[in-house]
Amino acid sequence: MPILNRAAEMQEEVTGWRRHLHKTPELNFDVFQTAGFVADKLKSFGCDEVVTGLGRTGVVGIIRGRKGDGATIGLRADMDALPIDEITGKPWASTVRGKMHACGHDGHTAMLLGAAKYLAETRNFTGAVAVIFQPAEEGGGGGNEMVKDGMMERFGIEKVFGMHNMPGLPVGQFAIKPGPIMAATAEFTITVKGRGGHAAMPHGTIDPIVIASQLVGALQTIASRSTDPVEAVVVSVTKFHAGDAYNVIPESAEIAGTVRTLRKEVAKRSEERIRALSAGLAAAFGATIEVDYDANYPVTFNHAEETVFAGDVAADVAGDGHVHRAIQPLMGGEDFSYMLEARPGAFIFIGNGDSAGLHHPAYDFNDEVIPHGMSYWVKLAETALAA
Ligand code: NI
Numbered sequence: 001m002p003i004l005n006r007a008a009e010m011q012e013e014v015t016g017w018r019r020h021l022h023k024t025p026e027l028n029f030d031v032f033q034t035a036g037f038v039a040d041k042l043k044s045f046g047c048d049e050v051v052t053g054l055g056r057t058g059v060v061g062i063i064r065g066r067k068g069d070g071a072t073i074g075l076r077a078d079m080d081a082l083p084i085d086e087i088t089g090k091p092w093a094s095t096v097r098g099k100m101h102a103c104g105h106d107g108h109t110a111m112l113l114g115a116a117k118y119l120a121e122t123r124n125f126t127g128a129v130a131v132i133f134q135p136a137e138e139g140g141g142g143g144n145e146m147v148k149d150g151m152m153e154r155f156g157i158e159k160v161f162g163m164h165n166m167p168g169l170p171v172g173q174f175a176i177k178p179g180p181i182m183a184a185t186a187e188f189t190i191t192v193k194g195r196g197g198h199a200a201m202p203h204g205t206i207d208p209i210v211i212a213s214q215l216v217g218a219l220q221t222i223a224s225r226s227t228d229p230v231e232a233v234v235v236s237v238t239k240f241h242a243g244d245a246y247n248v249i250p251e252s253a254e255i256a257g258t259v260r261t262l263r264k265e266v267a268k269r270s271e272e273r274i275r276a277l278s279a280g281l282a283a284a285f286g287a288t289i290e291v292d293y294d295a296n297y298p299v300t301f302n303h304a305e306e307t308v309f310a311g312d313v314a315a316d317v318a319g320d321g322h323v324h325r326a327i328q329p330l331m332g333g334e335d336f337s338y339m340l341e342a343r344p345g346a347f348i349f350i351g352n353g354d355s356a357g358l359h360h361p362a363y364d365f366n367d368e369v370i371p372h373g374m375s376y377w378v379k380l381a382e383t384a385l386a387a
Contacts, residue, residue: 003317007374010114014374015367018110019092020291023104024366025081025099027055028140034079038133041113045120047314048128055137055145058248062128062155063119067387070127074152074160074343075377076336077112078105078137087361093274100298103358104165107365107373109133114370115377125385130155134335141297143335145343158327160345161380163373167358169351171368174314175324175349183232183260184267184301189292190215190278194285196251206252209242211285214238215256217276219266226273233270234260234331240276253316260331261307262299272293303344310346313380317372350376 042061054291086100136142194206242253
């Protein structure tokens with residue numbers, strides 16, 4: 001089965017929804033208009049239940065099949081945008097300064113709405129489909145909030161599936177892998193407190209800039225000397241703030257950054273090394289170093305059986321040669337990880353074609369992807385819930 005005819009027919013309508021959402025981006029949990037738009041659409045499609053306010057601003061629509069009792073599966077899209085100034089100049093560009101859909105969540109939401117409309121029209125399955133629209137994927141943990149709100153139990157969701165677009169992968173192609181597909185993320189802030197003083201009399205100071213600089217170098221050894229070379233780990237220092245004058249050695253310096261890993265043991269070891277290197281340098285220089293370490297999203301871990309199933313569904317839609325089933329994991333984080341910790345399932349990438357990269361101000365979701373993504377969702381639901 002290639003693309004569904006009905007999905008192709010609906011492309012213009014779904015594109016309209018996508019561009020509307022693109023014009024009106026909202027951040028984090030504050031996706032009130034977007035969630036309202038989603039809930040109104042789901043009601044207009046005749047969903048059996050539409051529940052809002054899950055995990056603060058998440059929305060779930062329940063569509064029951066007409067072929068009798070069966071399992072409930074969850075299909076998930078994300079609704080939030082990013083704090084970026086859009087530069088696409090397109091007619092549907094963001095109308096809100098400093099906010100844009102630079103990760104394609106507008107497209108994810110529109111495609112899942114399209115699939116919901118189709119599934120509510122046809123209901124050619126047993127059991128039920130839960131269409132899940134989550135807020136705050138970009139760092140706020142909205143998916144986690146929905147899980148903590150009891151979403152899985154409340155709707156009896158047995159399996160969950162997620163999808164994200166991927167620039168550079170041709171339109172009509174999919175990519176997936178079993179096991180870890182996206183990284184666990186953590187953020188750290190390290191404050192080096194020394195003793196400030198005159199820049200011309202450095203021997204009377206404890207220079208936090210020199211110590212923090214050494215620490216930045218030492219942190220590179222977590223990947224190069226503390227971790228098995230076949231394991232994946234990223235330790236990036238992304239902020240370094242200290243000082244205000246040419247002739248003053250400041251009292252303190254602050255560095256901050258992110259850690260990305262694919263296995264719990266490596267994540268734990270990386271945190272331990274950050275703390276040990278900081279303590280060691282503090283002792284060596286007579287400074288105090290405080291480490292604030294926040295583990296954020298866990299690894300997005302694709303379950304074996306559901307990954308094969310999702311790959312087969314994608315192959316059914318796209319053709320066997322267009323599904324890459326053994327890609328390298330990506331070191332970005334993904335909030336869908338919490339749903340995959342709660343229930344078995346799989347996360348798949350769908351090609352966005354030759355577009356700007358995710359989180360880039362020139363990025364735009366490719367509307368040509370819509371019938372492919374809709375067909376994947378519909379086919380996945382109808383196959384998983386076949387009589
Ligand atoms: Ni995203």
